[in-house]
Amino acid sequence: MSDTPNSPDTPAAANFVRDSVRADNEQGTFGGRVQTRFPPEPNGYLHIGHAKAICVDFGIAEDFSGVCKLRFDDTNPVTEETEYVDAIIDDVRWLGFEPGDVVYASDYFETLYTWAEHLITTGFAYVDDQDGDTISAQRGGYGKPGVESPHRDRPTAENLDLFRRMRAGEFADGSHVLRAKADMQHDNMQLRDPIMYRIRHEHHHRTGDDWVLYPTYDWAHGQSDAIEGVTHSICTLEFDSHRALYDWYLEHSPLPGDQPRQTEFARLELSYTVTSKRKLLQLINDGVVDGWDDPRLPTLRALRRRGYPATAIRAFCDFIGVAKTNSRHQIEMLEWFVRNELNRTALRRMAVLRPVKLVITNWPTGHSESITLQNNPENADDGSREVEFTGEVWIESDDFKAEAPPKYFRLTPGAEVRLRGAYYVKCTGYNTDADGNVTEVLATYDPETRGGSAPDGRKVKATIHWVSTAHAIDITAALYERLFAAEVPGERTGDPFDDLHPNSREIVQGKAEAALAEAAPGQVVQFERLGYFAHDHDQPALFHRTVGLKDEWANVQKRGK
C-alpha cells in the first residue's frame, strides 16, 4: 500500500456517507448488508460529474463488501435510447467498476403497477382527470397551501376501474393521471399529491409498446430500490426535498424487505466546465465540438480519448471526498491527478510541434549517430531506446530567440545549451527570410560532450529536445485549451456560450522521433518538455494533448508582465 493520494490502493477518505453506512452496520440496521445502486437515466453520455457518483455508489459498496447494481432509470420513454445504455455500461467498466448487475427500472413496471393498485385500495392514491395546468395551479405555492382536487375522494372501485382503463390504453395522453393522496397543505411541495403515473402512447426502448402508462421518477425510484434490496440510496442534493416523498411512498408500499434510506451529497462541479446534459447536447448540435467524444468535453468518452487515465479520475474523485456543501472544484486539481499518474506511467518521446531547423555547422557531413535515451526517468523498468542524431535537427521555435528576454535560458546567439542526450551546442547565428522570420538557427557542437555532459564540468542552463530532420516522422497534434474561458461559464450573462474560448483547439503539424510511429492506439506518451499526448484511437498520426507539463517559464513570463 502506498501513501500517495494517487494510488488506487489508498483507502477512500472518511466522509459522512461512509460514516453513516458504518454506523448502520454497527447498529445492525440492515443486518450488516450494504447495497447501493448507480441510477443514470439513459438519455445522455456520462461525464465527470457522474464519475464522482459512480465512485461513491460503487466505492461504498466495495468498502463494505456489498453490491452495487447499475440501474437505468428508464421511466420516460420519450427521451431515452438504447444507444446511451451501451455507452454508459462501457464507461462504467472503463472507470474500473464491474456492476453487480445491470438492471432497469422498467424491469419493475409490473410490480410498480401492482403496488400502485395497492395504494388505491388502501386509499392512498386516486385518478385525477383534470388537465395539467389545473393540477399545477391547485398545488399552491411557497407559503401558500394547495387546494384539493375535486376527484380526491373518488371511490376506490372507480379509481381502480379508471386506472385499469388507463393501462388498457383507453385514454389520451395527458387526460388522466394517478396521484398519491398525501397532503395538499404540506410545506414541502413534493408531498402535495404528486403524480405517480402519466399516460404516454410512446415506444419504450425496452418494453416496446407494452405500456402506455409510465411511472414518474419519485414513484419508481424508491420502489425499485426496495424491490432489489438496496439499503443505501445515495443521490445528489437536489433530491433532498424528495426524501420525504421517497419515505412516504415506501411506507405505503408492500415492501418485500427493509426500507431503503436515501442520503444526499453534493454533486461534482468543475471550474471552466459545464456538465448540464442540455448544454452538452447544444455544444454538439451547434457544431462547437465534434461529438460526444470531442476531447474538449467533460464526458467520460471524451476524457478517455484525450488520455485521462481512469485511475487518475478515480483518485481525484476519492480525494475530493463527499460533502453536502455546494462546491466547485478547480480543474487544476483534476489535471494534477492526471499528470501525477501519467508522470509515472507515460513513456517519454521527443516531438517538435513548431519546428525550426538547427544546423550544426561543424558536424561531419553525412554523419549520423545513435543516441540512447531513457524511456521514463521515473521508472527504470521502462528501459531505453535509440534515437538517431545528425547535424541537422528540428528544434522548438520557442527554444530560440534572436534577442533573449530576461531569464531566458535557451538558445540565443552566443548561448550554449544541451540537446537532450546528445551534445552541447553553441548558437553562432541564424538566417532569416525576406520578412525577417528565422529560417535556420546555426550552431557548433562540442564533440567532447557526447551524451550531454562536459568533461570540463561546465554547465548549461537549458536542455532542449530535438528531432533529426533526416529521421523525423510527421505528426499532427491537437492542442486544446479549455472549452470555456470563464471559471463559471455563463456567470456573467447567464449563457455559458458567451464564455466559449475563441480558440479551444489548435491543430499543428509537427515532427517526431521514429519511435512514436509505434505508439499504440490510445496510448499516452509524454512529449518531453511539452506535455502528455494521447495517440488517437483511429488516426495513426494524430495526438491529442492530454494536459501540458507545468510550465515554469510561462509563469516567469507572466510575472514579468
Place this chain on the structure above:
RNA sequence: UCCGGGGUCGUUCAAUGGUAGGACAGCGGGUUUUGGUCCCGCAUAUAGGGGUUCGAGCCCUCUCCCCGGAACCA
C-alpha cells in the same frame, strides 16, 4: 413569501467539546540531462452578534449570505 440543505485558508476537504490540519493553486529555496518530477520552507480561514462551558469551528440563540424545492423531467 414558505420548506429544506449549506456557510472553515484563494479553491476544496478534514478537525464530531480539548494545539484549526491536508491537498491543489500561490510565493521562496534546493536537487535535476525535461524551466517536468522530487525535496524543503513561507503565507492565508472558522460569515456576524449574543449565550452555555474550565474550554466552542463543533452545543443553544438571533442575524446575514448561498443553494435547492410549486414537470404528467430525472
